[in-house]
Amino acid sequence: MKYIALLDCNNFFVSCERLFRPDLLGKPVVVLSSNDGCVVARSKEIKDRGIGMGVPYFQIKDTLNEIGATVFSSHFALYRDVSRRVFEVVRTCQSEIEQYSIDECFFTFESYDPHTLVAAIKQQVEQEVGIPVSIGVASSKTQAKYVNTVAKKTTGIAIWGEEEWERAAADIRLSEIWGVGRGRARQFDEKGIRTVADLLKCSRSRIDALFGIEGVRLQAELRGEPVLGIKASRPLQKSLMSTRSFAKETSDYDVLLNAIKYHLYQVVKDLESMDAKTNVIRVMITPSRYGDYAFYGASKEALLTAPTRDLFTLQQAAVGLLKQCFNPEVPYKKAGVVLSGISSTEAETGSLFDNFESADNNGKNSLSATIFSINKKHGKPLVQLGSVSGTNKKWESRKDAVSPSYTTSWSDLKVVRT
DNA sequence: TCTGGGGTCCTAGGACCC
DNA sequence: TCTGGGGTCCTAGGACCC
Numbered sequence: 001m002k003y004i005a006l007l008d009c010n011n012f013f014v015s016c017e018r019l020f021r022p023d024l025l026g027k028p029v030v031v032l033s034s035n036d037g038c039v040v041a042r043s044k045e046i047k048d049r050g051i052g053m054g055v056p057y058f059q060i061k062d063t064l065n066e067i068g069a070t071v072f073s074s075h076f077a078l079y080r081d082v083s084r085r086v087f088e089v090v091r092t093c094q095s096e097i098e099q100y101s102i103d104e105c106f107f108t109f110e111s112y113d114p115h116t117l118v119a120a121i122k123q124q125v126e127q128e129v130g131i132p133v134s135i136g137v138a139s140s141k142t143q144a145k146y147v148n149t150v151a152k153k154t155t156g157i158a159i160w161g162e163e164e165w166e167r168a169a170a171d172i173r174l175s176e177i178w179g180v181g182r183g184r185a186r187q188f189d190e191k192g193i194r195t196v197a198d199l200l201k202c203s204r205s206r207i208d209a210l211f212g213i214e215g216v217r218l219q220a221e222l223r224g225e226p227v228l229g230i231k232a233s234r235p236l237q238k239s240l241m242s243t244r245s246f247a248k249e250t251s252d253y254d255v256l257l258n259a260i261k262y263h264l265y266q267v268v269k270d271l272e273s274m275d276a277k278t279n280v281i282r283v284m285i286t287p288s289r290y291g292d293y294a295f296y297g298a299s300k301e302a303l304l305t306a307p308t309r310d311l312f313t314l315q316q317a318a319v320g321l322l323k324q325c326f327n328p329e330v331p332y333k334k335a336g337v338v339l340s341g342i343s344s345t346e347a348e349t350g351s352l353f354d355n356f357e358s359a360d361n362n363g364k365n366s367l368s369a370t371i372f373s374i375n376k377k378h379g380k381p382l383v384q385l386g387s388v389s390g391t392n393k394k395w396e397s398r399k400d401a402v403s404p405s406y407t408t409s410w411s412d413l414k415v416v417r418t
Numbered sequence: 419t420c421t422g423g424g425g426t427c428c429t430a431g432g433a434c435c436c
Numbered sequence: 437t438c439t440g441g442g443g444t445c446c447t448a449g450g451a452c453c454c
Contacts, residue, residue, distance in 0.1 A: 033422035040422070040454095056421035074422085101425095101454045181452050214428095241424060248419090282448095290421065301447065336423090397422090 002110050003137050003159075004226060005118060006144040007090060007125075009083075010132040010152065012103035013041035016082045017072050019130050020406045020414065028069035032057055035245045035397035036073055045069075073402040081407045085129045093121045098230045106141055108230050114159050122156060132156070138165075141228045142221035145178035162224065169197035179218060187211065196222055236276065236342055242266035243336025246395045249288065251331055256285055257322060259395040263337040264318050265381065268311050271339065272372045277307035280341035281314055283321035288333040298325035307343050311368040314339075335395065379409075 009015060013031040018024050028045035032038065038056045039046075046069060051060055057071075064071060083102045090097055090105060097107040111117050118135045125133050136148030137159040151158035160168075173195055175185040191210060193199050199207070199219055207215040220227050242263040250256065260283055271278060281304065286297030300321040308314065318337060375381045404412035 035420095035422065037420080037422050054421085058420040061420090076423090104454075179452070183451060238426070239424090243423060245422070288421085299448070303446095334422095338424095398420095 001112070001114070002108065002139075003114055004106060004108050004139060004141055004144045004230070005135055005137045006100075006141070006148045007105050007107070007121070007133055007135045008148050008152070009086060009103040010134055010156075011041050011043055012083075012131070013072075013074065013079055014043045015131045016079050017075075017403055018043075019082065020403070021070075024070055028064075028067055029072070030064065030069055031072045031074055032401075034074055034399065035247065036400055037245065040074065071401050073399040075402050075405070077405060077408045078403065082129065082131060086125055086131055086133070089125050089128050090121060093124065096230055096232050098232055099234070106144065106230055115157065118157055118159075136160075139224035140221040140226040141230075142178050142218065143224060146172065146176065149176070165196075165224065169200060170195055172196040174199060177218070177222070179214075184211075184214075236344055237274070238342060239338055239340040240267045240270050240278075240342065241336060241338040243284070243334060243338075244395075244397050245334045246332070247398045249331035249333050250395065251328055253326055253328070255395050256326065256332060256335055257319065259335040260285075260318055260322050260337060261315065262395075263335065264315055265311070267337055267339050268309055268314060268368075269372055269375075271309040271342070272369065274342075275345050276342050277309045277345060278314075278339040278342055279304045279307045280339065281317050281321070282338040282340070283318050283325060283336075284338070285322070285325050285332045285335045287330050291331070291333075293330050296327065296330045298327070300324045303341075307341070309368070311371065 014029045017029060017031060024043075026045070027043070028049070029043040030039050030046055030051075031041040033040045036057055038054050039051065039060070040054070042051060042053065049063075049067065051063070079102060086103075087097070087099055087105055090107065094107040094109060096109075097105050099105045109117060114137055118137060122133055122135055125131065134148055134151040134156045135158075136144050136146070136151045137157075138144045138147045139161075143160065143165070147158045147160045150160070173185075174180050174188050174193065175182075177196065180188070188194065188199070188211075193202065200223060202219070204216060204219065207219050211218075217227050244259070244263070246255075246259070280301060282299060282301040284297065284299035286299075287293035302317050302321055304313070304317065371383045374383050406412055406414055
């Protein structure tokens with residue numbers, strides 16, 4: 001039999017924090033989003049108390065205090081590093097694997113004894129990395145996603161064939177299915193289609209007429225006919241972004257300018273490490289989603305004449321876009337930069353004007369590249385363009401309870417005494 | 419006072435062209 | 437001065453995901 005599995009780390013960010021704080025095993029732990037805004041990961045003890053995902057921190061601060069929960073700010077460098085270790089182990093067991101997110105991967109396999117096979121993978125990850133995982137096995141990605149949630153509620157492993165689906169289909173609401181969000185759930189609901197069984201009962205042509213190709217795909221996947229393949233080698237990322245909320249709202253152009261320059265630096269640094277270039281840059285500044293100015297956000301895009309990763313060229317474009325977006329009346333809460341049209345350096349076609357600009361461009365590119373290599377060497381941004389200074393960081397976010405960089409910084413290494 | 423960030427894919431609607 | 441439909445491209449924004 002051919003199977004598709006989804007391996008998912010259990011409350012991943014919490015598990016990462018516990019790796020270095022084993023005293024917190026079995027105790028209530030939460031991890032907050034950046035800016036310490038809302039809850040993004042909860043230990044079982046927290047879930048059992050009915051504290052939801054994405055709840056604003058300020059609303060539950062008191063409750064968390066009362067129950068003695070440990071609270072962490074998010075620490076992505078640590079989570080990325082642990083993630084890398086998890087998938088390294090899975091890769092040694094399975095060849096066809098698609099890393100889907102920081103804590104999940106799909107893989108396919110053929111076996112007459114799927115349980116033994118996935119149990120071995122689960123055990124190996126837990127022993128070698130120390131992160132608990134759950135594995136759901138079925139016939140398509142969409143099925144495997146759901147079966148994984150079943151696994152989480154039971155032993156950490158669930159394997160469903162046709163019989164299990166037939167038995168459960170009438171009790172699974174479509175809103176619980178991967179790819180069906182609020183909007184689509186409502187569309188289905190309006191036609192009286194509420195459960196997986198309801199959807200499977202419809203004829204393909206009716207689904208096609210009502211919901212188009214997306215609906216047909218969903219139906220096939222839930223029937224166990226895989227239409228979404230495993231993407232073992234991921235193509236080049238299509239876009240890169242850096243955005244962040246401010247601790248306090250601002251209408252000060254210079255503060256926004258500083259934030260935009262900071263975010264640009266972050267995304268260009270990523271471009272540099274991918275050895276890629278961009279030809280589309282977007283700048284966005286937005287007010288709070290919850291206030292009176294919710295609809296006063298602005299975002300502007302510019303197409304560049306040729307792919308580049310030169311900080312000077314991109315900064316010039318970014319500043320121009322910011323000026324178009326900026327309205328001094330609006331209290332901004334967030335700023336960000338998005339690069340798209342990403343291409344690898346090898347696949348470069350070059351601009352018609354390259355010959356005229358090349359001397360200039362080379363000079364700029366190498367200066368831009370030099371800035372990144374110096375900063376990389378020192379592990380912090382010593383050299384910056386313009387006024388991205390340490391003193392004018394009013395736009396920075398809050399991070400009150402971040403854990404030490406146990407795995408990515410020498411100075412934060414744990415000391416073991418014997 | 420306080421309510422995340424990083425992605426992909428799809429589409430509405432205007433500009434422009436024939 | 438009035439007469440049109442059809443196509444593409446682009447931007448901005450939304451749905452959905454983790």
